[in-house]
Amino acid sequence: MVLRVHNTMIGQMEEFQPINGNKVGMYVCGINTYDDSHMGHAKSAVTFDVIRRHLVRKGYDVTYVINFTDIEDHCIERTIKLGIPLDELTERYIGEYHKDMGKLGVKKANIYPVASHHMKEIIEAIQKLIDKGFAYESGGEVYFDVMAVAEFGKLSHRKRDDMLAGARVAVDERKRGPLDFVLWKNKKPEEPFWESPWSEGRPGWHIECSVMSMKYLGESFELHGGGTELVFPHHENEIMQSEALSDKTFVKYWLHGGLMNVGDEKMSKSLNNFFTIKDVVKQYDPLVVRFFLLNTHYRKPIDFNQKALEEAAQALGRMQNTLDSVLADAENAIEGEDAFAQVARESVAKFDAAMDEDFNTRDAIASIFEFSREVNKYLESGSKKSSLDEIISTFKIYDEILSIFKFEKGTQDHMMAPLMDVIIDIRQKARAEKNFKLADEIRDRLKELGIEIQDTADDVKWKIIRTSR
């Protein structure tokens, strides 16, 4: 199957074809390390995690890089406010990031470069841009000269002249043109700084991503991702800098995810309408949160609200119920084969096809719902061991990409099963004697403990309630 991706550069879908063989370089803009991550960051991390997983499943040799930017206004403000060194702040929030994303089942990237650890390379890159005539020094600062590049605005599809005409920002007298952006800034009192040929100061935003992505992935690589709000100016400027440095095409495919909204506004620190991952995960199972994020195509915005999370919990529970039944039945299944394995194979084909269309997790998930219904019917009609195993491996394939299911038993305690047998046995006796009051009491009290009893036609099932709501 051919993978197609939506490339922001051309504004449409195209076939994905790596530059060399099956090696894929993938760079995603991580966070600024000055505070806990919120749900918007979670959306980005989970989106690109799934994209990476799908590429790996398709056999690509993926090198995944996520950067941490720790030299920017907010971080600097924080170090001064907290009175701690920048390094300490950086390390603290990198640690928190990994904790939060780990909870959400995000697999680690291969490399996590940190801006402040690449100062030497950043300064070299700025010097090279000056030498090549793409940047100029002015009062101890260095600016990128937007007029020096042939192509401007190719990612965000803007014209240089339109931008010049509508420039909102007051022109800094140190700049030659209003669209020029800073590569190196003078230090201000109290601020951390680095020595450079131009002044004691620090790099501007954008340059660190050019430097770090090219260092780890080469001058040209396949995928660069981030939220849509980064298209302009961040990614646009990255392209200009990088291509000015290398004289090569920087990135082949640009992927941008829709933003997390709250009501009709995007979730962001500056609007102060954010929900941290830590808080959300306290209230909802991380798998529910992950499912919630993947239940909408990544390029679309998602509205964050209670009702949507509740619905996600309910919907995910439906699939998990099916899987739980299969896992339970598989333990004492009748040996033998039947035709159901074919249904499973068709379902996987449908799932893969959806993922190949620009990582359409929504559509892929719809195919799992359909599969679940088929499985539920199959279970009622009598099942065979080989097919149950096939169903479990099918769910494992889905989970390899989405990571939203639980396969382990709800408890590790080996006494649990025999104990439940005793309780259920007693309750069945009560039921046989029509002592429903007692039978219901047992059921209700177990439910309070998080154990659900289900009476079926031929036996009684129990399970640990997994999906918290």
Next chain:
RNA sequence: GCCGAGGUAACAUAGCGGCUAUGUGGGGGCCUGCAGAGCCUCAUACGGGAGUUCAACUCUCCCCCUCGGCUCCA
């Protein structure tokens, strides 16, 4: 103003030039002592207008509305 993404049944989301979409919620039924889970089934759709076509929710054009970017931001 400029650039970009959208407007799908009660709600949230997919999708395709013709084959009554997925989940949540609601109605009815099966199963059950009851409940839950599950299965079956019903209702409610494609912002507005024009055009192309044998046929458009799906293509083209115009209009309306929403969101994002143009300033820090996943």
